[in-house]
Amino acid sequence: MNILLKAAKIVDNSNKELHLKKRDILIKNGIIEKIAATITPEKETKVIVLDNLHVSVGWFDSSVAFGEPGYEQRETIENGLLTAAKAGFTDIVLNPNTNPIPDSSSHIVFLKNAAKNQITRLHPLGALTVKSEGEVLAELFDMKNAGAVAYNDFKHPITNSNLLKIALQYTQGFDGLVYSFPIDVQIAGKGVVNEDKTSTKLGLKGIPPLAEDLQIARDLLILEYTGGKLHIPTISTANAVMLIAAAKKKGLDVSCSVAIHNLFFTDDVLVEFDTNFKVMPPLRTKNDVKALLKGVKEGTIDFVTSDHTPIDTEEKIIEFDNAAFGTTGLENAFGILNQLFDLETTIDLLSKGRERYKIATQKIVEGKNVCLTLFNPDETYVFEKEQINSISKNNAYLGTKHKGKVYGIISDNEILYS
Template sequence: MKTLVRQAKIIDPNSRRNGELADILFENNQIVSIGQDLTDDSAEIIEGEDLRISPGWVDIHAQFNDPGYEFKEDLKSGAAAASKGGFCTVAVSPETLPVIDSKADVEYINKKSLGLGVKIVPIGAATPKLKGVDFTEMFDMYSSGATCFSNGQKSFSDAELTRRILLYAKQFGGKVMEVANDESLSNGAMIHEGEVSTKLGLKGVPSLAEELIVFRDIAVAQYCDAPIHFHKISTEKSVELIRNAKEQGIKVSCDVALSNLIWTEKELLSFDTNFKVTPPLRTEDDRSALITSLNDGTIDFLVTGHMPQNIEEKECEFEYAGYGQSIIEYAYPLYLKYLSNSLSEEKWVEKIALSPAKFIGIEPTTIEENETGSFTIFTHANSTSSNHKNMVSRSKNFPEIQGEFQGKIMQIITE
């Protein structure tokens, strides 16, 4: 199948053609030619105002809930939502039923996701059933295609378990992802501890709950001389700790959830359960520090943190509501609305495509002739509507559900 993209601006910091406006002819997912006034009568034409093309976007964290919770999302609906959002590759959380904690579980995801148009990569559970007691046969899962391992939304229970997991993964190059949250400080809390939690009379998650685990695990990683990745960092102090660790040569990396870059705790004054997320929305100072750290390289990339919840989990009292947002299909319009003045298009592509691809072990695509890979075609000229009818995700827990956004994904090109 041939595809001809007409007059698209190339956004690819790794390409010598970065910034060029050109026609690009594809055969399947290989670039055949880049130039001006290209023609091919057999090609599907993609054209429009202010087109852009970049290496395919990669999301390192989404919950597609298969197996076990397919009523919230399944691999097919999750892949469709990812494609609509411009994502060519998605790493899916092990928080399923049963948990993805064995070679057979990884192979189940691999087999079931074939032919969905989006590459789905399972994240393996680092501890059996995500209980945090011991560690799994990570090498077996790695051999079947799981390159990253986590304990879901929970931190590793103690420094000794963290040490053992890091040393084991170090032997074969597995990536260990840690969600930093000391449950002794955050147990029973629902939102950030601060001005808003006081006004609403809700128990808050102190920033210290995240920062203590970041501090602990940086020390463990340094002791083991092993890499660790902090997943969905949310506080100013956490990025300071990580920045200092990087300057010392400690093998640490981190990412940030899109929601923590664009919203703050003040959204919760309305008790809107769609803003109940983990980690919680923090202060404006935290949000500003996260954006600065994304730009200066302290934060390596961003994730959508896509976490679908069915209507029963969200249309209820705030205390009982589930955490998360169904957000993957609106990532680019949200970027344009909230972040385009503070994060350039090149930086967006770096943080949503190039850096996460490298982290997960995928060779980033370069937009050059004869290159084969995955590509995202998008525009800020067209608009995207969000409502219950046109949302592709099975779950509709998106906080701006009745919105009209600038920006649209035109198509993804994948294997």
Template sequence: MDKILIKSATLVYPGHEKNGQTFDILLEDGVIKAYGEHDSISDDGVAVIDGSNQFLAPGFFDLNANFGEPGLETKETIRSGCAAAMAGGFTGVAIQPNTQPPLHSRSEVSTLINGAKEELVSIYPIGAISKDRSGNDLAELYDMKLAGAAAFSNGNKSIQQAGLMSRALLYCKGFDGLVMAFAEDYSISNQAPMNEGEVSTYLGIKGNPNLAEEIMIARDLALAVYHGAPIHFSTISTSGSVALIREAKQKGIRVTCDVSAHHLVLTDDLVKSFDSHYKVNPPLRTQADIEALKTGLLDGTIDAIVSQHTPQEVEYKRVEFEIAKNGIIALQTVLPLVLRAGLPLVTLIEKLAINPRKILNIPLPRLDVGEMANLVLFNPEEKWIFDAQTNKSKSGNSPFYQSELTGKVTLVINKHKQYKG
């Protein structure tokens, strides 16, 4: 990297002394050399980026993304996943263990970390709670922690055995590990393909009720209280889940949670098209659930927003809705969707950049002279088309493909590397 001067950008960094201020910032080889008022820094011999009407923030951090590697490279490789992440403004990504083999031992965790060393995006593997993600026996949790696992989850397979979840919480408590729970009671949901409600009744499709998520959250909260252990809930989707977690926080229980960006803007009404790109898990819920999720974000009940990036090959999506695989590619569409949801920019940065790092106990990027830059510059009003030319993922399963989106990342800097959008 050469010298870069970003001029007239407005900082969005809650808690920083310059939050909300507009200034110029000089970077050299990815290191912050100076910042000050507009035109206070010489621009001789440097590449100038006009930051007018743009916002500078710490690089986004995703708590829930799926890359295919190892084993499912036809869906996404480390390289293509990192390319999609940086195009979406992310400088850090926590990777779910939904791979083949799963991230269930030191070997897979180390492979993922070593494979991403040269990437702009920092990768944080999430180790599987159970061997083979089978939900029967605990995996090598402490060994994975020593190898660099940032937390532990069973990925998109919810832990059905209360005893196993209990042991995982107790064991992780001993070495300050964090359990990230995906809440779904299969005996209630029957792993149905869409939300249970008026639309599922109208379409004649079996529904996955809110209760399937909420009863599992209630169970895992009780287990966390019993052991005095922290717990994080991934991709909550219902108004009842928000209420349960809000009450738990008010009681002082050590609980955090996140929501996917698409669950803030898409409802189950869209399933009427039978477009398999709207098939996700948890399923798209109702507008009432969306309003509860937004309220939860604003009042602090929900701590973070995630992409839930889930690439799938075309043959798994271009089939009947009921047999299609769950998931959409989402790393590049998080910013436009959160802006569409109408959240304030300060809330956006808090939920996308600050809180995710706090949840995993990762140091926040520092905006000080001499520090390595970890920044994203974005224009919340710039429009762009998400298509084969702009998509950086190896897969194309998105309901927003070929659509015009508002909110574009223009510059990402991390680890002495840069990406220009």
């Protein structure tokens, strides 16, 4: 297939010659054939002309959950990857929250096979422990050989300190990346929201920031002792940023991420008891959000994520205390980040992170495989339920203003655009 993008403004900080330049881009059989001010299309070339067309390296999300196998009513792999593609993502890292939990090489092979022939590439995480129960390490090396990019007991902390120590020591033999979810369950107790004046006013059990900070401090001390590679997903407190910044200054191999909803909302939105805002970690205070935004800008926080988590309707439209944690967010990532940061920063945040998982990053260079996201950064709209492509409709961003429309993606020799 031959594709010609006309008058596309390239957003690519790594390529100073093309960055913010408007160019025609000719793609032949999945390879960028030519980039020039004007290209005359040959026969049998699909010419794409879109309003205010911008392109960047394909976007990447490090924390996405679907449902298949076991919870297909939440999301299937096929529809989930289609949703990601429509949202501009060419690569996603899939969380291990299915049934069965992917804790063996055969489970990883199943996920990889189920994602074949989809335009968005799926990179599975394997469970760190058997059934994510936190007692025995899973088949980490075998899962790596099958295609797992890291190990994570999704939203479950490693309560056994010695198990984390052993995991960090063992994975050094094959350069594996270990996740540790930042919450001390004893301190968090039965909390459902951030512990502060809002939780008191609403009569909801709180999760103190200390629950996150204490777990991170423990994990970093263990990492300093063992060495290895540690990733702390979706931090939410000001102290977490400080702790990780100090660890990086020591030279520890630690990375972290933040969910976009924790950058955009505060716990003030909970006044209506809307369970779409019940997320883990919980929405925090304005001071926390300010510290998180600063951490992103300064590079302490390595990358942002939608933390896309589809949940069954019957698990959301119930009493707040009993509702499940999680919100979808793939469709909202660009439109929200583009309000919080300037365009170049937004695209950088959406594009980076692959290196941590040893996933190749394609460049916008002649002769290279194509991996592009197409978008209009200036279009504004209010996000409504009809715009949710996920099977599950639990979404915290309903009714919020978005800035920036995604047209689609081109990856390898496939194209999806609206």
